[in-house]
Amino acid sequence: MNKVCTSCFEEKEIGLHYYNASRYMCIDCEREAARERMASVQNKAGNAFRTAQKSAAKYGAYDNLSYDDVLYLFKLAGGICSYTNQPSECLSLEHVIPLSEGGTNTIDNILVIDLEVNRQKRITNMMDFIEERYNPHSVLPLVKLLATRGNMPYEQLYDRIFEYQKAESEAQYRRLVEATERKKKVTA
Structure with a gap:
């Protein structure tokens, strides 16, 4: 099952690129957002x-x-x-x-x-x-x-x-x- 990330707008597979199906952003975009928040x-x-x-x-x-x-x-x-x-x-x-x-x-x-x-x-x-x-x-x-x-x-x-x-x-x-x-x- 695939989902579109609300940040990068790429369609990615839920099991590989999302922490879970309820997340709006893919793992890469969530990590980048966390780095920006921390800085x-x-x-x-x-x-x-x-x-x-x-x-x-x-x-x-x-x-x-x-x-x-x-x-x-x-x-x-x-x-x-x-x-x-x-x-x-x-x-x-x-x-x-x-x-x-x-x-x-x-x-x-x-x-x-x-x-x-x-x-x-x-x-x-x-x-x-x-x-x-x-x-x-x-x-x-x-x-x-x-x-x-x-x-x-x-x-x-x-x-x-x-x-x-x-x-x-x-x-x-x-x-x-x-x-x-x-x-x-x-x-x-």
Whole structure:
């Protein structure tokens, strides 16, 4: 028994080219449609939104981010990583002040960056990460962008990020000193 695919308009045998007789498109056209859906900005934004929601719930972070906010940011990014200014097929949401460190899941605390860059950054603060790996002059425009989204003076947001960075640097220093002291005790 044959059927005409509503996408490619070719007549094909149901048992070989359709998942079942009730489907409108052949297997090849369904797979192509699924690939297009998966690559869409809406799907990527939806996945990033759900991941951010789960993380906010996990850390008990303040959360007023909506799917429309995330979709807007993904469309605004245009497939470009905010940190590297390079095109990316796999973008993710970056919380400038990590949720695990008291950050919020709000539009003024997130940027759209490449997933691999996000993994490399982990909980390192944004300013250190960008200054060490990329262009240090790109920090201020990002802070101004976030401040505009949060409707606050950029100096205020810069100070907030700087204070987080300072606290994080002090904590890293304390951990390093403690590890050094433990090694001294073990070798003594």
